[in-house]
Amino acid sequence: MSSSNQAGKIVRVAAGQGFWGDWLEAPRRQADGGQIDYLMLDYLAEVTMSILQKQKERDPKMGYARDFIGAVESIWPAIAERGVRVVANAGGVNPPACADAVRQSAERAGVSKSVRIGVVTGDDLLPRLDELIASGHPLANMETGEPLSTVRDRVLSANAYIGSTPIVEALSKKANIVITGRSTDTALTMAPLRFEFGWGAEDWDRLAAGIIAGHIIECGAQCSGGNCLYDWQNIPDLANVGYPIVEGAADGTFVIAKHPNTGGRISIRSVTEQLVYEMGDPHSYITPDVIADFTTIHLEDAGGGTDRVRVFGIKGRPPTDKLKVSIAYRAGFKAVGTLVYSWPDALAKAQLADRVLRERLDNLGLRFAKVLTEFVGASATHGPLAGEPGDPPEVQLRFGVRGEDKATVERFTREIAPLVLNGPPSVTGFAGGRPKVEEIVAYWPALVDKSVVQTRVEVLG
């Protein structure tokens, strides 16, 4: 593509979901609230894949983000008539089943003739784990260095984070809905920009710019006034908050904006809060496509306080020869019980209940890998930094245990309710009943050679 026909071209990529469970209204509001070219929906967090894997084991037609079907149903006219294209990692551990469900929805809506679904697979390493380990890929835990073989029999899911290339391929084959499994969140935004502007696979600065655009909008409204600490009292109309839109240009610069007549706020400060969110070493934001350097980002107000921030100056460099792998494994059981103690001396009463409970667990001979007590309303989130709480109206005792043995954790859950009658006074807030025992599905981050992961793209329709 020559630069001349790209000059002045703007591509609008809108964020419609920041995680599975995000605002159901957002995709429709993005599709209908003004002009957009792409709708980007991010559904996958670190442990989402394992939840989906469990669902797939129960029913081979499941294992994807069901919310996605409702999202496309709410915007069929935008997709089928106005040409808005959708890119989503809603496929989870079963992108083909997700595509089937979308296909059925399109048929019900009478739009299947104008829908082409691109399906990206190849990220799922679960069926290949033993082969990979046997052929010299230890999949060692990036935090502890332990080889995966130590928990191999407890692994629930294993997916490589894949980059923008298969999404670009699906778009070039004229898919107007692209469904992936464990794509990186940022690739969902970068791929449409790369495709539209024809950025090369080694165009490091522009690829890095697309990744940073993705990082800014991947958490939805978290860059447009949601969860914004600076001047939070004066952020307008959060009930009607506008989700962010990247307005990308061929040179890799972009503007973060939102639709007119929406609430929230886009400012240098709101965007900066999102840029530092979940940041590691800012010099090296590693993705499968490129390493982006956050210390090269420049922000400026693009419209005199009109909710537009321009982003420019971004530098990137070649990626590594590894892909990150998200592995989930069963790691025991936990339960958390709570009781609320009231004034006077609420904290002292909760502290006494904590001592009584610990003594009873001890007397029962129950042993746990971890017991944690928090006093909500006094020190639960800031610990000793919170200082003396005075004499607050109430304090919640929050008592958690975890361990390998389910029966031991179960036995603990029977010790909360009795405290209401046989422990310290002025206690309430136990309406939830006995604490629920939860199986812990823990996260095992690892690296694998890029060469062993082959993605596939299929475009249907």
Add this chain to the structure above:
Amino acid sequence: MNVRLVDIAHARSGDKGDTANVGLIAVEAVWYPVLERYVTRERVASHFRGIITGPVERYELPNLNALNFLLHGALDGGGTLSLKTDAQGKVFSTAMLRMVIEVPDDEAKALKLPGSKKWPTYQRSPKE
């Protein structure tokens, strides 16, 4: 002059495994050097003593008027393992903003830093 970070900075925090990150952002660009000079890695490690079990790393982003801190061993194992209310480190941001730094009077005056007597320097009790 004693300056509390909540009066000169804003922040957001998140998680990566058992590590919490805190991005600390100067409210005014001219105040960024104050953060860089006084909110050192050592100062932050001492602020979070007893709350985190691992070391602290600091990165500078003068382009964003921000510092990024990695607080290791902050989340009781992190993610789904953690028993903490704040298992994902979402409010380590505001815990950071409780910090009081001492800025020489001349410097504070020149930068028009909002000093405040209502924020005493935090003193840990000996038993902590």
